[in-house]
Amino acid sequence: MPLKPLPEPDSKPERFLGFVRGSLAFAFLFSTLLTINMLQTVSLVIKPFSKTAFRKANRWMANLWWTWCALGAERIYRTEFVMSGDNVPAQENAIVVLNHQDMADITVMLTFARSKMRVGDLKWFAKNALKYVPGIGWGMLFLDCLFIKRNWTDDRDYIHRVFEKIVTFRVPLWLMIFPEGTRLSLSKIARSRQYAGDRGFTPLQHVLFPRAKGFAAAVQELHGHVQAVYDVTIGYVDGVPTLWQWIKGYVRLVNVHVRRFVIDDLPAESDALTAWLVKLYEEKDALLESYYTKGVFPSGLPATSETPSAFQTKPRG
Numbered sequence: 001m002p003l004k005p006l007p008e009p010d011s012k013p014e015r016f017l018g019f020v021r022g023s024l025a026f027a028f029l030f031s032t033l034l035t036i037n038m039l040q041t042v043s044l045v046i047k048p049f050s051k052t053a054f055r056k057a058n059r060w061m062a063n064l065w066w067t068w069c070a071l072g073a074e075r076i077y078r079t080e081f082v083m084s085g086d087n088v089p090a091q092e093n094a095i096v097v098l099n100h101q102d103m104a105d106i107t108v109m110l111t112f113a114r115s116k117m118r119v120g121d122l123k124w125f126a127k128n129a130l131k132y133v134p135g136i137g138w139g140m141l142f143l144d145c146l147f148i149k150r151n152w153t154d155d156r157d158y159i160h161r162v163f164e165k166i167v168t169f170r171v172p173l174w175l176m177i178f179p180e181g182t183r184l185s186l187s188k189i190a191r192s193r194q195y196a197g198d199r200g201f202t203p204l205q206h207v208l209f210p211r212a213k214g215f216a217a218a219v220q221e222l223h224g225h226v227q228a229v230y231d232v233t234i235g236y237v238d239g240v241p242t243l244w245q246w247i248k249g250y251v252r253l254v255n256v257h258v259r260r261f262v263i264d265d266l267p268a269e270s271d272a273l274t275a276w277l278v279k280l281y282e283e284k285d286a287l288l289e290s291y292y293t294k295g296v297f298p299s300g301l302p303a304t305s306e307t308p309s310a311f312q313t314k315p316r317g
Contacts, residue, residue, distance in 0.1 A: 001205060002101065002184045003292065006239030006250060018248035025072060025247050032068070033135040036061050040142045055171060058142045063120030065139070070110040070119065077249040081111050084297040086260040088230055090116045093173045095218050095263075097277075098232040099207050099284060100178040103243035108234050108254050113174060121172040125214055144171060150181065152213050159214065163221040173226065175218055179210035179277060184240075201278060206288035210281045212274035219266055219273055229266065231259040233284050235291045257287065257297040 009015050040058055047054040073079040088094070098105065113119045128147045130137040140147075146162050148155045166173060182188060184207070193203035201209065219229070235255040245251065267273055291297055 002186065002189060002240070003206075003236055004239045006236070006241040006245055008245075009250070018245075018250060021077075022244060022248035025076075025249075029065075029069065029072075029247075030135055033065055033139065036065050037135065037138045040139060043142070051169060055144075055169065059120040059172075062122070062139065062143055066110050066119045066122070067114055069107060070114045073107060073246070073251070074111060077251070079249075079251050080253045081108070081115075082253065082255045083112070083115070083258065084255065084299045085258040086230075088116065088228070088258060088260050090118070092228055093222075093226045094228045094230050095175045095177060095215070095222065095226055096230045096232055097177050097179060097215065097280070099184075099234060099288070100180050100182070101184045101234065101236070101240045103183070104241045104246040104251065105178075105234055107243070107246055108256060109176065109232070112232070112256060112258075118172075118174050121174050122176055123166075123173055124176045125178065146214075148214065155214075156217070159217055160221065163218070167222065167225045170225070173222070175222070175226070177215055177218065179212065179215055179281070180208035181211045182208070184208065202282050204281060204285040206292070207281055207285050210277050212277045213270075215277050216270045216273040219263065220268070220270070223263055226263055228263055229261045231261065231280055231284065233257045233287055233291075233297070235288065235297060237295075255291070255297055257291075 009018065039061055043054055043057045043061075046057060074081075096109070098109065109122070110119060113122055123143060124140065124145045126137075126140060126145055126147055128149045131141050131147045144162060144166060146159060148159070165171070188208055189205070192208040196203045196209045218226075233256070235257070236251075237253045237255070241251050267276055287297065
């Protein structure tokens with residue numbers, strides 16, 4: 001079953017301090033993000049003359065703001081990120097597949113990407129409605145992110161056009177995909193288990209049954225431009241935090257396990273890619289079961305707040 005939500009601190013002074021920290025952090029990040037939006041709008045004057053310069057300018061702005069988000073957790077809140085599994089190359093284009101528990105997952109990935117100097121290269125699959133949201137939604141419009149309606153008939157041609165543009169202009173890329181399509185909850189787990197069981201698949205305990213069409217399209221159309229698929233599994237310790245709890249500085253430790261798969265080793269056909277992703281999520285489910293039981297990912301450190309404060313990497317083999 002999903003990890004319980006992260007509880008609020010028992011101490012009233014600590015909750016008040018968290019509220020003050022969170023309010024200040026939100027005011028800084030949102031105001032600077034709106035400034036970034038204005039600069040991104042100004043960058044449109046460059047686009048008719050050089051699409052490459054336009055992308056570089058927006059990459060620089062994304063890298064700047066997302067780095068501020070990551071540094072807030074690392075330097076101000078002293079959140080510790082324990083990495084385990086494969087130590088992936090820094091200069092490699094990749095499709096990144098990860099489990100989705102709450103919006104705080106995104107901030108975890110900013111730190112992972114920053115450790116590989118790829119923050120500005122993140123492109124996200126996101127809900128179509130997000131592009132109308134001031135700040136992050138408007139900003140992603142300038143970054144070749146994919147806003148999908150979750151209707152394959154409507155989304156297919158649009159996704160193809162975006163991927164074609166990325167390949168044609170050789171855009172540096174970490175393509176971030178949440179194959180579950182939504183955040184985790186007990187009711188969604190129950191529906192997912194019934195869906196899997198009705199179709200003869202193994203019902204999953206800690207993740208939702210994955211949606212594979214976007215992933216299969218990404219592997220097929222970005223093959224040659226992308227060198228690997230990274231399977232990222234995020235494990236929280238004391239409970240799953242909301243984004244607001246993250247901003248208030250309540251998260252002290254996050255464990256992240258990474259597996260790297262060379263894209264040339266993946267199957268080529270859509271049905272085979274679907275089967276590959278389903279198997280991956282069965283393995284991810286077993287990995288989380290082991291993590292919740294033992295408090296550690298393979299080659300990782302114990303999931304305890306007593307671990308020394310540092311950004312730690314424990315590569316496999």
